[in-house]
Amino acid sequence: MATSDVATAGAGAAWCDRCGEPAGVGEHVACRAARELEPPRYCAHCRRRMKVQVLPVGWSAVCVAHGEIRG
Amino acid sequence: MPEILDQARSQVLENGVGLDEAGVLAVLNLPDEHLPAALQLAHDVRMRWCGPEVEVEGIVSLKTGGCPEDCHFCSQSGLFTSPVRSVWLDIPSLVEAAKQTAKTGATEFCIVAAVRGPDARLMKQMREGVAAIKAEVDIQVAASLGMLTQEQVDELVDMGVHRYNHNLETCKSYFPNVVTTHSWEERWETLRMVRESGMEVCCGGILGLGETVEQRAEFAAQLAELDPHEVPLNFLNPRPGTPLGDRPVVEGKDALRAIAAFRLAMPRTILRYAGGREITLGDLGTRDGLLGGINAVIVGNYLTTLGRPATDDLKLLDDLKMPVKALSATL
Numbered sequence: 001m002a003t004s005d006v007a008t009a010g011a012g013a014a015w016c017d018r019c020g021e022p023a024g025v026g027e028h029v030a031c032r033a034a035r036e037l038e039p040p041r042y043c044a045h046c047r048r049r050m051k052v053q054v055l056p057v058g059w060s061a062v063c064v065a066h067g068e069i070r071g
Numbered sequence: 072m073p074e075i076l077d078q079a080r081s082q083v084l085e086n087g088v089g090l091d092e093a094g095v096l097a098v099l100n101l102p103d104e105h106l107p108a109a110l111q112l113a114h115d116v117r118m119r120w121c122g123p124e125v126e127v128e129g130i131v132s133l134k135t136g137g138c139p140e141d142c143h144f145c146s147q148s149g150l151f152t153s154p155v156r157s158v159w160l161d162i163p164s165l166v167e168a169a170k171q172t173a174k175t176g177a178t179e180f181c182i183v184a185a186v187r188g189p190d191a192r193l194m195k196q197m198r199e200g201v202a203a204i205k206a207e208v209d210i211q212v213a214a215s216l217g218m219l220t221q222e223q224v225d226e227l228v229d230m231g232v233h234r235y236n237h238n239l240e241t242c243k244s245y246f247p248n249v250v251t252t253h254s255w256e257e258r259w260e261t262l263r264m265v266r267e268s269g270m271e272v273c274c275g276g277i278l279g280l281g282e283t284v285e286q287r288a289e290f291a292a293q294l295a296e297l298d299p300h301e302v303p304l305n306f307l308n309p310r311p312g313t314p315l316g317d318r319p320v321v322e323g324k325d326a327l328r329a330i331a332a333f334r335l336a337m338p339r340t341i342l343r344y345a346g347g348r349e350i351t352l353g354d355l356g357t358r359d360g361l362l363g364g365i366n367a368v369i370v371g372n373y374l375t376t377l378g379r380p381a382t383d384d385l386k387l388l389d390d391l392k393m394p395v396k397a398l399s400a401t402l
Contacts, residue, residue: 019311020154037349037377041154051158056129056371057171057381 013044020047039071073097073105076112079335084116089336092292098332099284103324106331110363113331117364120338124396125388126301126367128179128213128343129172129381132374133160133200134193138185140217140252142240144277146310146375147185153312155375165200169208175370175381178398180204181213181236181273183374187253188218194226201230209398213273218257224264234271234300237261242290245282262297271300275345278329279307279321287329291336301367302340304333306347308376320347323356327363334364343367349379357384361391 013023017040018031039052043063050061062068075090075097082088090098101109137149137157146153160168169180182200184193193216201212214227215236227235239258240246246255266272274297276290294302306321321329326348334342344365348357361368368388370381388395 039375039377049154049156051156052375053135053158053160053164054132054372054375054377055164055168055171056131056175057168059372059377 015042015044015047017042017044020049040069072108073101075101076105076108079112079116083335083338084112084119087120087338089295089338090332091336092288095291095332095336096285096288098335099288099325099328101328106324106328109331109335110327110359113334113364114362116334116338117342117366121341121366123393124366124400125361125393126179126341126343126396127175127177127385128181128367128369129168129175129177129371130181130183130215130369130374131160131165131168131172132185133165133182133196134184134186135159135375136185138187140187140250142250143314144240144249144280144307144310145185146313148313151312151314153310159196162196162200162203166203166207169204169210169212172371173208173210175385176395177370177381178211178396178400179213179234180208180210181215181234183215183236184217185374186217188220189216189223194223197227197232198230201232205231211398213271215273218253218261219264221264224261224268224270228268228270232270234273235265236273236301236303237265238276238303238305239274239290239293239297240276241280241282242286242293244289245280245286249280259297262299272297273301273303274299275301275303275305275343277305277307277347278326279318279347279351280315281318288332291333294333295336298337299340301343302333302337303343303345303369304330304365305345306351308347308350310375321351323352326351327356327359330360330364341367343369345369346373346376354379354383358387358391361387361393 020042039059052061060070135158136147136155146155213234214232243255
């Protein structure tokens with residue numbers, strides 16, 4: 001388990017965790033802005049869609065291959 | 072002072088009789104220079120007929136995504152290419168969410184499921200979840216599970232669910248542009264059964280779906296006719312992959328005009344800030360709305376998106392000298 005940063009800007013992120021497109025292609029400015037008020041939807045490592053549970057305080061997102069992150 | 076505000080002052084503020092559709096439309100069409108006066112009047116109406124207390128609520132998604140309906144604003148429909156995947160919340164996590172909500176001082180905890188209507192599995196989950204919450208947490212439990220049968224209404228009453236949310240979403244004339252898999256009338260029928268059961272009716276909608284100003288007024292009038300205990304007011308937060316994903320957000324001033332107009336249509340209802348206020352109004356607009364007719368908030372996160380921290384909203388209420396409604400006042 002790890003605390004998530006905005007993976008679109010995070011070092012080593014292969015995929016944008018909001019739009020699921022390659023993190024290195026384009027600036028993903030809108031994605032970063034949107035992520036202030038959204039949990040991630042795509043695994044930044046493998047682009048799989050994650051199972052995301054939003055709670056009143058915080059959220060969790062599970063990638064079947066890379067495990068759970070929380071925020 | 073525009074004539075409509077003079078009329079509202081005597082009709083709504085002094086006599087508690089809400090504006091009709093034409094009156095609401097006149098407020099929605101007020102020029103910007105009269106917006107502060109409209110908000111002040113709506114605030115006076117709220118203080119006169121509801122009081123200074125603010126009802127605080129938290130919400131949680133018990134069953135996320137995979138919905139068979141096609142509500143065009145919703146990222147949880149299984150019919151769109153939304154990135155939201157289906158997931159169920161387990162009972163211990165549900166109880167923990169209720170505890171987190173109660174810690175904020177909230178008196179309401181609404182359990183929501185993305186479904187057309189509940190099936191046996193969901194009703195079982197509700198039965199167990201509501202019982203577990205009531206055993207451990209001092210908070211009122213509300214539910215939002217889509218369209219109900221009479222048997223399901225009765226079962227929710229037996230569980231101790233005190234309020235049921237079922238939004239009409241938009242006015243009757245625009246509804247077919249937003250949802251095609253069920254009708255406005257079907258939603259109304261669920262609301263009728265809920266009202267007759269004795270549960271409190273919570274019914275609102277979303278502004279910014281593409282409706283005209285006239286249809287916004289129509290919606291306020293139809294809600295006033297329903298006379299719900301609570302009206303949650305959402306502003307469209309366009310979701311990727313949905314048919315409304317590219318729509319613009321509502322202009323802040325239009326959102327504030329709508330808040331004032333809905334308050335003037337329904338002087339006694341609980342008018343709640345729900346989703347989308349962060350992107351539509353921001354911090355300053357949120358404050359303006361609380362001083363313009365709003366008397367309830369959802370704190371913390373929403374169902375699939377995040378809200379601002381509950382502590383920020385609670386600090387704002389404290390700054391505005393608006394006390395959080397106590398649990399004892401809701402029982």
